[in-house]
Amino acid sequence: xxxxxxxxxxxxxxxxxxxxxxxxxxxxxxxxxxxxxxxxxxxxxxxxxxxxxxxxxxxxxxxxxxxxxxxxxxxxxxxxxxxxxxxxxxxxxxxxxxxxxxxxxxxxxxxxxxxxxxxxxxxxxxxxxxxxxxxxxxxxxxxxxxxxxxxxxxxxxxxxxxxxxxxxxxxxxxxxxxxxxxxxxxxxxxxxxxxxxxxxxxxxxxxxxxxxxxxxxxxxxxxxxxxxxxxxxxxxxxxxxxxxxxxxxxx
Amino acid sequence: xxxxxxxxxxxxxxxxxxxxxxxxxxxxxxxxxxxxxxxxxxxxxxxxxxxxxxxxxxxxxxxxxxxxxxxxxxxxxxxxxxxxxxxxxxxxxxxxxxxxxxxxxxxxxxxxxxxxxxxxxxxxxxxxxxxxxxxxxxxxxxxxxxxxxxxxxxxxxxxxxxxxxxxxxxxxxxxxxxxxxxxxxxxxxxxxxxxxxxxxxxxxxxxxxxxxxxxxxxxxxxxxxxxxxxxxxxxxxxxxxxxxxxxxxxx
DNA sequence: CGAGGTCTTGAAGACGATCAACAAACGTGG
DNA sequence: CCACGTTTGTTGATCGTCTTCAAGACCTCG
Numbered sequence: 001x002x003x004x005x006x007x008x009x010x011x012x013x014x015x016x017x018x019x020x021x022x023x024x025x026x027x028x029x030x031x032x033x034x035x036x037x038x039x040x041x042x043x044x045x046x047x048x049x050x051x052x053x054x055x056x057x058x059x060x061x062x063x064x065x066x067x068x069x070x071x072x073x074x075x076x077x078x079x080x081x082x083x084x085x086x087x088x089x090x091x092x093x094x095x096x097x098x099x100x101x102x103x104x105x106x107x108x109x110x111x112x113x114x115x116x117x118x119x120x121x122x123x124x125x126x127x128x129x130x131x132x133x134x135x136x137x138x139x140x141x142x143x144x145x146x147x148x149x150x151x152x153x154x155x156x157x158x159x160x161x162x163x164x165x166x167x168x169x170x171x172x173x174x175x176x177x178x179x180x181x182x183x184x185x186x187x188x189x190x191x192x193x194x195x196x197x198x199x200x201x202x203x204x205x206x207x208x209x210x211x212x213x214x215x216x217x218x219x220x221x222x223x224x225x226x227x228x229x230x231x232x233x234x235x236x237x238x239x240x241x242x243x244x245x246x247x248x249x250x251x
Numbered sequence: 252x253x254x255x256x257x258x259x260x261x262x263x264x265x266x267x268x269x270x271x272x273x274x275x276x277x278x279x280x281x282x283x284x285x286x287x288x289x290x291x292x293x294x295x296x297x298x299x300x301x302x303x304x305x306x307x308x309x310x311x312x313x314x315x316x317x318x319x320x321x322x323x324x325x326x327x328x329x330x331x332x333x334x335x336x337x338x339x340x341x342x343x344x345x346x347x348x349x350x351x352x353x354x355x356x357x358x359x360x361x362x363x364x365x366x367x368x369x370x371x372x373x374x375x376x377x378x379x380x381x382x383x384x385x386x387x388x389x390x391x392x393x394x395x396x397x398x399x400x401x402x403x404x405x406x407x408x409x410x411x412x413x414x415x416x417x418x419x420x421x422x423x424x425x426x427x428x429x430x431x432x433x434x435x436x437x438x439x440x441x442x443x444x445x446x447x448x449x450x451x452x453x454x455x456x457x458x459x460x461x462x463x464x465x466x467x468x469x470x471x472x473x474x475x476x477x478x479x480x481x482x483x484x485x486x487x488x489x490x491x492x493x494x495x496x497x498x499x500x501x502x
Numbered sequence: 503c504g505a506g507g508t509c510t511t512g513a514a515g516a517c518g519a520t521c522a523a524c525a526a527a528c529g530t531g532g
Numbered sequence: 533c534c535a536c537g538t539t540t541g542t543t544g545a546t547c548g549t550c551t552t553c554a555a556g557a558c559c560t561c562g
Binding site for chain 2: 055071075080095098099103126130134137138140142143145148150151152156157238242243245
Binding site: 504511521531 | 533535537543544550552555556562
């Protein structure tokens with residue numbers, strides 16, 4: 001399967017990985033061609049299906065094409081915590097390319113597709129283009145910044161603020177990949193899954209959603225989440241998008 | 252100031268950064284020499300002093316030589332959350348080398364020293380040795396794995412378990428850099444700071460410490476933390492060190 | 503039409519926060 | 533070496549947030 005066959009949701013038909021990388025730095029035509037020509041293998045997943053299983057030693061890494069997925073860590077007694085939430089364009093498991101094994105599962109949240117490429121091919125790619133190593137590293141650092149911010153949310157914010165913050169973050173991340181529609185976006189996530197993101201019980205998650213509704217900040221029906229009052233929501237969440245590093249830096 | 256002047260706590264007198272990197276992969280003699288010859292600048296800090304300030308755009312990055320430091324995110328109302336805890340050998344702000352700005356402060360927890368090196372020098376280093384880029388990236392991925400695990404702890408574990416887990420993690424991390432003494436280690440952290448790591452109030456942190464003492468799992472006096480019952484502590488915390496990636500992987 | 507998932511509500515209780523006060527340890531200067 | 537102020541650790545009491553348990557409403561899909 002050739003790279004040009006890799007579908008993408010964006011109008012321009014540009015490869016999602018190229019879009020992701022060009023958010024960080026310009027690519028040369030050779031680099032772009034090399035990425036497109038990687039032996040991509042596209043796979044589809046249903047909700048709850050695993051893209052990568054905990055304690056596996058995968059030989060491929062993957063990039064989200066569409067839909068949503070999550071990195072889940074679960075404990076002996078069945079408690080689940082989502083540590084990362086992946087949307088279209090996100091590189092899912094760069095870490096297992098580097099670290100050779102994975103200490104989490106990656107599970108589909110909605111129906112989704114991902115493009116898989118072998119570690120061998122990635123190794124060959126970065127050996128040929130050291131500049132791309134640098135870019136992959138940058139992506140990892142941005143992911144880490146998002147993780148640090150989640151630690152802050154979980155440690156020091158109450159349920160409603162966490163939820164508000166999650167919606168703010170989602171909105172901005174989906175906006176950068178062109179998946180918002182006006183002030184809203186498709187959010188195919190049920191409340192049990194949402195509670196695993198927020199570190200809350202299902203019941204309390206539900207009540208927090210209702211509070212945001214009651215305050216007139218959001219509406220959410222039929223998987224369409226509308227942010228009715230962005231300023232109010234961002235203020236409640238004390239949302240400061242700096243940690244997403246969306247504004248490009250000279251390098 | 253030349254690299255050979257960089258002091259280190261380890262008996263062999265090996266540069267802490269070289270130790271850190273060789274935990275991940277073998278270095279060539281040239282690489283080792285190049286790292287030692289970087290223009291290191293050593294600075295000392297008192298507790299509460301900032302190594303790097305929030306929203307700065309630093310031109311240097313640093314490696315911990317001794318003592319402890321933390322990455323702190325704080326909110327408008329003064330709530331503080333520590334997102335990363337640094338011990339000797341840790342590379343503190345690789346991320347600001349890559350991302351060009353920093354969205355946290357890095358604050359000394361105890362008296363500590365760090366070796367600073369300019370971004371220019373680091374850039375020259377990785378351009379000469381692309382292999383080192385790969386290693387720095389690996390370090391970032393390990394840091395991210397630790398962050399993900401903290402997210403799980405904060406989201407799904409109660410106070411006592413979190414504290415137990417923190418002590419287990421500390422013990423293993425300090426052991427790899429030769430800073431344990433038998434079953435104990437020097438832990439110059441006060442309870443207010445500890446509560447900022449755990450996302451708890453000071454009072455509740457105190458009660459959790461007392462519970463671990465009462466269960467006979469630890470003693471802690473005069474900054475010396477002794478793990479009296481490792482198995483019991485690890486079992487309580489459900490501690491599984493896989494996420495620290497301490498066992499080397501072939502690459 | 504029935505079945506299973508999802509959302510919602512109520513009530514009770516646990517966990518952790520907050521407030522307030524005191525004890526102990528530490529560092530400093532006299 | 534002691535006196536004193538400051539930081540750190542400890543305790544009790546009360547309050548609020550969030551969890552748990554249980555049950556019912558709603559929705560979707562075969």
